[in-house]
Amino acid sequence: MIHSGSRHCGGIRFTVDHEPVEMTTCDCSLCVKRNALMVKVPETALSIQEGHDLLAAYEWNSRKAKHHFCRRCGIYVFHRKRAAPDHFGVNVFCLDGFNAASLSVRATEGKGMSVVSDASRSERPGPRIPEDLE
Numbered sequence: 785m786i787h788s789g790s791r792h793c794g795g796i797r798f799t800v801d802h803e804p805v806e807m808t809t810c811d812c813s814l815c816v817k818r819n820a821l822m823v824k825v826p827e828t829a830l831s832i833q834e835g836h837d838l839l840a841a842y843e844w845n846s847r848k849a850k851h852h853f854c855r856r857c858g859i860y861v862f863h864r865k866r867a868a869p870d871h872f873g874v875n876v877f878c879l880d881g882f883n884a885a886s887l888s889v890r891a892t893e894g895k896g897m898s899v900v901s902d903a904s905r906s907e908r909p910g911p912r913i914p915e916d917l918e
Contacts, residue, residue: 789878793857796835800825800874807876807887812894814844814851818860821889822873830862830872 787800804823809815832839835854839861842851849866853859862874876884 787879787882789861789874790880791835791838791854791857791861791878792859793854795838795856796854796861797833798861798878799831799833800829800879801831802826802829804876804887807884807889808873808892809889810873810892810894814842815894820860820873821876821884822863823876823879823887824865824868824871825874827864827870827872830874 785801785803787802789798789800790796800823802825804825806823808822808824810820810822814820838855839852840855842853843849848869849863851863852861854861859878860875861878862872865871865873876882
């Protein structure tokens, strides 16, 4: 089944050619602050139809995860997953007409992931990795 998605402003339109089996939350500092509820989809299942120029990315720590949001309305759209770089986490509330109540929610652990950036704020949890082990 193909699910259509869009942003609040309508500037970004995308499709997900995948049937999600669950939703996830994450306890990392970024997901907690944005109150993210996501569905995991393979990278080949996500297709941007409109609004590439409106997508902005936020990266921090290892810079493996890429968090994409709309430049116009600021809404988080999706992110490339650090723990599964061949998948995206898609904001379930951006999927038009999707019944979020139809899926169970699984909590995922992100705050214990390693912190590898010297620029990361000290209040961000996670084991620190010495530079010589990176």
